[in-house]
Amino acid sequence: MTPRRIAFVGPTLPAHLRPANGFAYRPPVRHGDLFDLCLRPGDQVLIIDGVYQHFAPIRHKEILAQLARGVHVAGTASLGALRAAELAGFGMQGLGHVYREAHAGRLSADADVAVLHADDSAGARRLTEAMVCVRHALDELLRAGELDPGQAARLEGAAARLHFTERSATALRHAAGPDRDAVQLLLDHLEDHGDIKSRDARHALDTLAACPVPEPAAPSVGAAEVWTSSYGREWDFEHRPLKPGSTVGARLALACLQLFAVDFPERHRAYALRLAAATTGRTGPAGRLLSAAGFAPATRPYARLARGTEATAHWTADERLLARTFRLPPGRLVYQDLPAEAVAGSTLDELEQRCLRLLLPPAAHTLPTAQRHTLLRQLWQAGSDHDYRLCALERGFRDTAEAARLAGAFDLALIARLLRAPAAAR
Template identity: 85%
Template sequence: MTPRRIAFVGPTLPAQQRPAGFEYRPPVRHGDLFDLCLRPGDQVLIVDGVYQHFAPIRHKEILAQLARGVHVAGTASLGALRAAELAGFGMQGLGQVYGQARAGRLTADADVAVLHTDDSAGARRLTEAMVCVRHALTELLEARQLDTHQASRLEQAAARLHFTERSATGLRHEAGPDRDAMHLLLDHLQRHGDIKTRDARDALHTLAARPVPPPSHAPGPADNWTSSYGRQWDFEHRPLKPGSAVGARLALACQQLFATDFPDRHRAYALRMAAATTRTTGTAGRLLGAAGFAPATRPHARLARGTEATAHWTADERLLARTFRLPPGRLVYQDLPAEAVAGTTLDELEQRCLRLLLPPGAQAPPTARRHTLLSRLWQAGSEHDYRLCALERGFRDTAEAARLAGAFDLTLIARLLREPAAAR
């Protein structure tokens, strides 16, 4: 399979200046690298990234790709900062902005930040980055078009503005009596291009002209760099078995949603995992106590009361199963456990999923309809019981259950409701 070349570029480099040979994507945000399902040998260049209105790309997300043998480079903007921070772990840095960051002269995200239009509108830059202002002032000083006092006052004027206010108009206004000198600075940026644009253009041309190298050596075991988000993305994109069209997470969801005995399976899983975490054996009450929680003192408390599927459980078992999370506390499942597939083979589970999945191109039922069907399927007598049913099946909440249910055939779900329980 031919390695992919992907570049995350936004306002730093206009589309007409981007060389061929790359799959261009808008500024990177958290989760984008996991979404791409990258393979060893693929090449990623990060130029632009978001960090204010969306979650920024995490360092561990980049480290996870490096550990898999993906080549990740950064330049010009947020990519240059991340490359400087992760240079010791295998991320490649390119350009002068990267050099400044690596030398410690550039440390703040705000120094490379700009306000820009939405990427669908061409990601037009509306303000100037502080790193570009400083670099342009250096060039003007070297050309003796400004003296050191003028350059210092212009830098201070630009630094007083928030990056969202550092427009041409804002800079001229802030310059005061140095307005003519500020006009010279802005004209220089317009005619010669800013350093971020130059770095991005040079990095793309450099990588485009260079053969894609073989997969890099991982800096260490991939587990060193995984986070709960990384494990979640891996699980959701991992096939049930080699070559399977069904994902492991979807196969688990099929069991969680439709297996009538899944609450019991989930209880067994939670008991096993809690014992491994606390190094304590015994009842659910002992496990809760070892984890720092008081055992249930009120069997009919809202989170401990029974449902149709858990009437035979103890209150402690209900509390443990409904609140269980893997360390550090976000995920319930990060793999398909033995309890979920007990009594069946992977081939049988795969066929069941394929039978229940929506046909290709079919539209998922509305979310409200999914909630209604799941509530009926699980025989929840109230809205609160429905929430308890979702928790005791290993979902983080009813929203996660409804989201995963959207992959399955509404007609078949309705048919399940009409069939006797023994036939399911």
């Protein structure tokens, strides 16, 4: 299978400057993107731009997990250069001036490479200047004799006092005071010669494209386990087959049960009780488990979350609360495998056949999300929005959005017809 080449890039290199050299371009990277790509050993990823502040940034463990799988990961120019410097000892490749500055310890803050940009059709148009680009341009002008040391120092200080979201050309001119001619020289230099981040990005793309994709490194012993994370475990569960050679994934098989098994809340309660007991070291009623986990009694302030539904009317309030709030450490996932409680006596062969009967045919279109929610509410006999949310939680979904997303893989039109059919005809 041909290795893929993928670059995460935004304002550092506008769309019209990106070479057509075998790389598939994606927006600035954020946490979870590398797992979502389903990368394989031998694939090559170049991280140039990445988001932070308003979105979770790319985590080190996510990169390390890909390196452990034999994916070649490189970084340059911006956030990619910082991550490459931080992970150079673990196999991430760094390229360019910004990477060398970071690796040498002269650059460490995300804000030094950050810019404000517009998310538009022009490819995340840059609105401000990065501090690392200002410093590098001033050094070049100083070496060329076009600025004296005093001017360069004053301009660097003026730029550094501006937050990265405010360091526009207009703000730089205003902050320069008597050095307005010098700041215009700086801005002209950046325009005419390109800033160092853009130069690094183009150089890295050309360098990597000119070389064969490296052979995947042999995974180090235990590396995949060492660098696992909740996102990694979720990715693995999403892509693991139900059994060797099966076309049905383990996560999809669990979703089939969660969505359509009438008694799945009972199975989920048994699963939550077992693992909560293992975590707290307590056994017995759910109330004792909740107390050991630090929960207050279910009457307040969790009364609405402990309210009964059609499927849980005979449960205690504590059992409802435990089942609906259960999470695996560190607190994001509910399931990362297909436990015995979920299968509840069925064989994997039987579960596989059930899923295959209900899966959407390959050429068919899934129902719109709103219709999926409507069908699930009907299927679970949820009379209100709040009851619908409770039904999703007691079936082990993180929320109704996750339930509707997973429902998109199934033939919901067929299931709707079965719901309307008389009981004798089913």
